[in-house]
Amino acid sequence: MALLELENVSVGYGSIQAVRQLSLTVEEGEIVTLIGANGAGKSTTLRAVSRLLKVRQGAIRFDGRDITSLPPDRVVRLGIAQGPEGRQVLALQSVQDNLELGAYVRRDREGIREDLARMYRLFPRLDERRHQLAGTLSGGEQQMLAIARALMSRPRLLLLDEPSLGLAPLIVLEIFSIIRDLNAQGVTILLVEQNAKLAMQHSARTYLLEAGQMVFSGPSSELLEDERVLRAYLGG
Amino acid sequence: MGTAQLIQNLLNGISIGSVYAIFALGYTLVFSILGIINFAHGAIFTLGAYLTYALAVGQFGINGLLSGMSLERQLPFALALLVGSVLAGAIGVLVERFAFRPLRNRGADPLLALVSSLGVALVIVNAIQYLVGAEIYTFPAGVYGELPPALMFQVSGHPVVIRTVQAIIFAVCLLILAVVGYLVRFTKFGKALRAVAENPATASLLGISVDRFILVTFFMSGFLGGTAGALVGTSFGVAGPYFGVTYGLKGLAVIVLGGLGSIPGAVLGGVVIGLSEAFVPADYGAYKEAVAFAFLFIVLLFRPQGILGRKQLQKV
Ligand SMILES: Nc1ncnc2c1ncn2[C@@H]1O[C@H](COP(=O)(O)OP(=O)(O)OP(=O)(O)O)[C@@H](O)[C@H]1O
Ligand SMILES: [Mg+2]
Numbered sequence: 246m247a248l249l250e251l252e253n254v255s256v257g258y259g260s261i262q263a264v265r266q267l268s269l270t271v272e273e274g275e276i277v278t279l280i281g282a283n284g285a286g287k288s289t290t291l292r293a294v295s296r297l298l299k300v301r302q303g304a305i306r307f308d309g310r311d312i313t314s315l316p317p318d319r320v321v322r323l324g325i326a327q328g329p330e331g332r333q334v335l336a337l338q339s340v341q342d343n344l345e346l347g348a349y350v351r352r353d354r355e356g357i358r359e360d361l362a363r364m365y366r367l368f369p370r371l372d373e374r375r376h377q378l379a380g381t382l383s384g385g386e387q388q389m390l391a392i393a394r395a396l397m398s399r400p401r402l403l404l405l406d407e408p409s410l411g412l413a414p415l416i417v418l419e420i421f422s423i424i425r426d427l428n429a430q431g432v433t434i435l436l437v438e439q440n441a442k443l444a445m446q447h448s449a450r451t452y453l454l455e456a457g458q459m460v461f462s463g464p465s466s467e468l469l470e471d472e473r474v475l476r477a478y479l480g481g
Numbered sequence: 482m483g484t485a486q487l488i489q490n491l492l493n494g495i496s497i498g499s500v501y502a503i504f505a506l507g508y509t510l511v512f513s514i515l516g517i518i519n520f521a522h523g524a525i526f527t528l529g530a531y532l533t534y535a536l537a538v539g540q541f542g543i544n545g546l547l548s549g550m551s552l553e554r555q556l557p558f559a560l561a562l563l564v565g566s567v568l569a570g571a572i573g574v575l576v577e578r579f580a581f582r583p584l585r586n587r588g589a590d591p592l593l594a595l596v597s598s599l600g601v602a603l604v605i606v607n608a609i610q611y612l613v614g615a616e617i618y619t620f621p622a623g624v625y626g627e628l629p630p631a632l633m634f635q636v637s638g639h640p641v642v643i644r645t646v647q648a649i650i651f652a653v654c655l656l657i658l659a660v661v662g663y664l665v666r667f668t669k670f671g672k673a674l675r676a677v678a679e680n681p682a683t684a685s686l687l688g689i690s691v692d693r694f695i696l697v698t699f700f701m702s703g704f705l706g707g708t709a710g711a712l713v714g715t716s717f718g719v720a721g722p723y724f725g726v727t728y729g730l731k732g733l734a735v736i737v738l739g740g741l742g743s744i745p746g747a748v749l750g751g752v753v754i755g756l757s758e759a760f761v762p763a764d765y766g767a768y769k770e771a772v773a774f775a776f777l778f779i780v781l782l783f784r785p786q787g788i789l790g791r792k793q794l795q796k797v
Contacts, residue, residue, distance in 0.1 A: 317686065318689060333680060333683045334683075335680065338675060338676070346673060347687060350687075
C-alpha cells in the first residue's frame with residue numbers, strides 16, 4: 246500500500262480549475278519529484294494534500310486512511326509536514342520559537358529537545374541565530390528554517406515546495422544532500438522543484454504536470470533522457 | 482495644583498486607566514487574529530456588568546421581564562465577577578461562532594463582519610433591556626464584604642482618598658494583565674496564538690487548529706470585556722443597557738492611540754487615556770468624554786500608527 250495516494254483529484258480556486266483528475270502515489274521510503282512549468286499546479290497539489298484547499302473531486306489517502314476532508318491540523322498529526330513555497334517562516338518570532346512551533350503537535354518534551362539539537366547540528370547557521378527574529382534571516386537561512394521546522398513534527402511524509410528557490414548553487418547542493426540524508430533516515434519525501442534536473446537526479450520517480458494534468462510518470466532516469474522534456478523543462 | 486491633588490489624580494487615573502487597558506486588550510486580541518474590530522465588544526462590556534450584578538446582588542428593579550424578581554442565592558463579589566466574566570467570554574464565543582465564522586467561511590468582505598458584529602451588539606443590548614429594563618443598578622456598599630469603603634491618608638496637610646473599589650479594580654486588572662501577558666509571551670499557547678495572528682495558513686501547516694484558536698481568542702476577549710464592564714459597574718453603577726456604548730468608543734480610541742494590534746499599546750493607551758481624563762478639572766467634567774478623542778487626534782497627527790504601533794512589517 247502506498248503511503249500517499251491521490252486518486253483523480255481535482256482542486257481549484259473559484260472558477261479556476263488548477264489541478265484536474267490527478268492521480269499519483271508515493272511509496273514509503275521514496276523520494277518522488279513533481280515537476281512542471283510555472284502555474285502547472287504543483288503547489289496547488291501540495292496544498293490539497295496539506296488540506297489547505299478543498300478537494301473538489303477524487304480522494305486523498307495517507308497510509309490507507311482517507312484524509313480528503315480532514316482539517317489541516319489533523320493531517321499534521323497523522324504525520325504529513327510541509328515546507329511551503331516561499332518559506333513562510335513566522336517573521337515575528339525567533340528561530341527557536343519557529344522550530345518549537347514545528348513540534349506543536351508533539352507532547353514528548355525530551356524528544357523535542359533532542360530534535361532541536363539535531364536541527365542545530367544539521368543547520369549550524371540556524372544554531373548561531375537561535376534568538377534572531379526569523380524575518381531578519383537571509384533567504385537561504387529562511388529556507389533552512391522552513392525545512393527544519395517541518396522536520397520538527399517528525400513527519401512520515403515531508404512535502405517540500407521548491408526548497409532550492411533563490412538559493413546560491415552551493416547551498417542548493419547542501420539542501421539536496423540534507424534531503425537525501427533525511428530520506429536515508431526513513432522520511433518519505435514528495436519534492437516540488439523548478440530545478441528539475443537536480444531534483445530528478447536525487448529521486449527515483451518523477452511526475453510531470455502540465456496545466457493541471459499529469460502528462461508523464463515514471464523513473465526519473467527515463468525522463469532525464471527524454472528529449473522533449475529536456476527541451477521544455479530543463480532548457481536543454 | 483497641590484501635591485495631594487496631583488497624587489489623587491494620578492491614583493484615580495491609573496485605576497480607571499487599568500480598566501480601559503483590559504477592555505481595550507479585548508479588542509486588540511480579536512483584531513490581531515482576524516484583522517477586524519468586534520463592535521459587539523461594548524455590548525459584552527455591558528453584559529458583564531449585568532451578569533456580575535445579577536450573581537452578586539440578584540435584585541431586579543421594576544421594569545422588564547424579570548421585574549421584582551430576586552435570586553435566592555448570591556455569590557461573593559469575587560466569585561460573581563469570575564463567573565460573570567466567564568459567561569461573558571462564553572457569549573464572546575457564540576458571537577464568533579454565529580456572527581463571524583459563517584461570514585469568514587464564505588470569504589465575505591471584512592466590512593460585513595463589522596456590520597454583523599454591530600447587529601449582535603444591538604441584540605445583546607435589547608435583550609438586556611427586555612429582561613431588566615433601562616434603569617440604573619448600583620452595587621450596595623457591603624458587596625465587598627467587611628472592607629472599609631475607602632482608605633485615606635494625608636499629603637502635606639491635604640487628604641488623598643483611595644476608594645476600596647478603586648484598589649480592587651487596579652488589583653484585578655493588574656492580575657489579568659500579568660496573566661494574559663505571560664500566556665501570550667512565554668507559553669506554547671501564546672506562541673501558537675501569535676503564529677495564527679501572523680499567518681493562519683502557516684499556522685495550520687504546523688498543526689495548529691486555527692478555528693479553535695479563534696474561539697479561544699473570542700473567549701479571552703469576552704472575558705476581558707465582561708470583567709471591565711463589571712468593574713466599571715461596581716464603581717459607578719450599571720447605567721442602563723446602553724452604558725457600554727461610550728466605553729466601546731473609548732476603547733477604540735485606546736487601541737488606535739496605543740497602536741492597532743499591539744498588546745503593550747492597548748495597555749499604555751488605556752493608562753494614558755485614564756490619566757488624561759483624571760486631570761480634567763472638575764469644572765469641565767462634562768467634557769471628560771471628549772478628552773480621549775482629543776488626545777487621539779493629537780497623537781495621530783504626529784504618529785499615525787499610534788504610540789507603540791509599528792508600520793506594517795514587510796512580509797518576506
Ligand atoms: N490563490 C489563488 N487564487 C487563484 N488562482 C490561483 C491561486 N493560487 C494559484 N492559482 C492558480 O492556479 C494555477 C496553479 O498554481 P500553482 O501555484 O499550483 O502553480 P505551480 O505549479 O506551483 O507554479 P510555480 O512553479 O510558479 O510555483 C495557476 O494558474 C495559478 O494562477
Ligand atoms: Mg508553486
